[in-house]
Amino acid sequence: xEETASGDNCQNLCEKAxxxxxxxxxxxxxxxxxxxxxxxxxxxTSILSTRWRNLWKSVTILDIYDGISGYYKNPSTYxxxxxxxxxxxxxxxxxxxxxxxxxxxxxxxxxxxxxxxxAWMSHLSRWISSSAIMGNVEELIFFINFQVRxxxxxxxxxxxxxxxxxxxxxxxxxxxxxxxxxxxLALEELELHLEGRDSRRSVDVCLIVLETFDHRIxxxxxxxxx
Amino acid sequence: MSSSTDSPTxxxxxxxxxxxxDTETAKPTKKITLKSSDNQIFEVEESVAMEFATVKSFxxxxxxxxxxxxxxxxxxxxxxxxxxxxxxxxFKANPDEAQKKKYNAEFVTEKSDKDLVDMIPVANxxxxxxxxxxxxxxxxxxxxxxxxxxxxxxxxxxxxxxAEEEAAxxxxxxxxxxxxxxx
Numbered sequence: 001x002e003e004t005a006s007g008d009n010c011q012n013l014c015e016k017a018x019x020x021x022x023x024x025x026x027x028x029x030x031x032x033x034x035x036x037x038x039x040x041x042x043x044x045t046s047i048l049s050t051r052w053r054n055l056w057k058s059v060t061i062l063d064i065y066d067g068i069s070g071y072y073k074n075p076s077t078y079x080x081x082x083x084x085x086x087x088x089x090x091x092x093x094x095x096x097x098x099x100x101x102x103x104x105x106x107x108x109x110x111x112x113x114x115x116x117x118x119a120w121m122s123h124l125s126r127w128i129s130s131s132a133i134m135g136n137v138e139e140l141i142f143f144i145n146f147q148v149r150x151x152x153x154x155x156x157x158x159x160x161x162x163x164x165x166x167x168x169x170x171x172x173x174x175x176x177x178x179x180x181x182x183x184x185l186a187l188e189e190l191e192l193h194l195e196g197r198d199s200r201r202s203v204d205v206c207l208i209v210l211e212t213f214d215h216r217i218x219x220x221x222x223x224x225x226x
Numbered sequence: 227m228s229s230s231t232d233s234p235t236x237x238x239x240x241x242x243x244x245x246x247x248d249t250e251t252a253k254p255t256k257k258i259t260l261k262s263s264d265n266q267i268f269e270v271e272e273s274v275a276m277e278f279a280t281v282k283s284f285x286x287x288x289x290x291x292x293x294x295x296x297x298x299x300x301x302x303x304x305x306x307x308x309x310x311x312x313x314x315x316x317f318k319a320n321p322d323e324a325q326k327k328k329y330n331a332e333f334v335t336e337k338s339d340k341d342l343v344d345m346i347p348v349a350n351x352x353x354x355x356x357x358x359x360x361x362x363x364x365x366x367x368x369x370x371x372x373x374x375x376x377x378x379x380x381x382x383x384x385x386x387x388x389a390e391e392e393a394a395x396x397x398x399x400x401x402x403x404x405x406x407x408x409x
Contacts, residue, residue: 020382021347029350032358036366044402047374047395048383067405084401091399 035061093123099130103139111146125151164191266301279353334364
């Protein structure tokens with residue numbers, strides 16, 4: 001640091017009172033700290049300083065909510081906000097440099113272009129595969145308001161503790177579910193609130209769960225007619 | 227990094243936070259002495275000190291020592307961390323999740339931004355996972371919807387981006403900056 005005039009010294013001393021003790025911490029600790037924020041805000045920390053620029057790329061807990069209230073609330077910026085969100089998602093999936101994930105929560109209130117969503121899901125699928133090898137995915141939560149097929153390897157996470165599926169999510173057939181659930185023996189909480197074609201399957205899943213698990217598991221099912 | 231010495235009450239080798247003497251029970255509880263980087267002495271019960279993984283392993287390595295030096299920890303955050311751990315010991319003895327949650331929430335609510343931030347490296351250094359989680363959550367709650375400028379001053383971060391770099395990053399992740407509160 002260069003001091004230009006003696007007057008600056010006082011200024012520097014005063015500023016030292018609020019010393020930056022956080023930026024000195026190890027990357028892992030900062031990433032852990034960022035995992036307490038919604039992913040949107042974790043990414044926002046990239047412009048705090050160069051130290052923070054790439055930290056969000058290694059955060060292993062992702063909590064994404066499109067947060068775009070309906071068209072009617074603010075029609076003039078709706079399109080732009082939606083586009084910003086899609087860009088955000090594209091960049092998130094491309095730039096994240098840590099394939100491992102611990103928790104993944106995705107809430108989409110709006111519907112998005114089919115090819116976009118498919119691309120996101122296939123990225124997610126790859127992360128899950130590489131995380132599943134290490135067996136560290138603990139929580140998967142989806143609230144999705146439009147027809148989407150989740151990656152099939154979603155459920156084969158040995159350490160999965162929480163699985164929640166809400167909305168128009170397409171399930172696999174019963175045999176597949178049976179196989180998948182029998183692989184997730186750490187499961188403690190299962191929530192299915194499906195709408196549309198697969199809504200009735202919830203009941204089957206419930207039975208499979210009861211047969212598969214001999215430990216107590218928190219279940220919440222809701223079957224809605226389409 | 228030498229600590230500031232402008233605190234009027236700061237005297238070296240003072241005893242702080244000495245626990246209440248055991249008047250009723252004859253059984254003496256073992257005390258452990260911790261020394262902060264600004265040379266303050268904290269005498270804490272063994273059970274509290276063992277909550278600090280770093281201190282615990284220090285004792286396992288050299289059991290005959292009577293004072294554990296904590297070169298990275300200043301007195302103020304250390305005293306707050308000890309306060310937190312003392313309570314956690316009580317909850318360990320008498321588990322009450324609701325009370326514990328209430329205490330943890332109150333513990334962070336009454337702390338200033340700076341106190342919270344200063345405790346994070348301490349909780350990390352002493353490896354107190356529960357406290358680190360409580361602090362991280364409290365910090366996240368305080369900065370979640372704040373502007374970049376607010377968060378910088380919250381942590382005391384110096385911005386070393388050029389205006390152009392900052393603008394480019396802001397454009398790149400435009401959605402991340404949507405919906406922040408007015409400062």
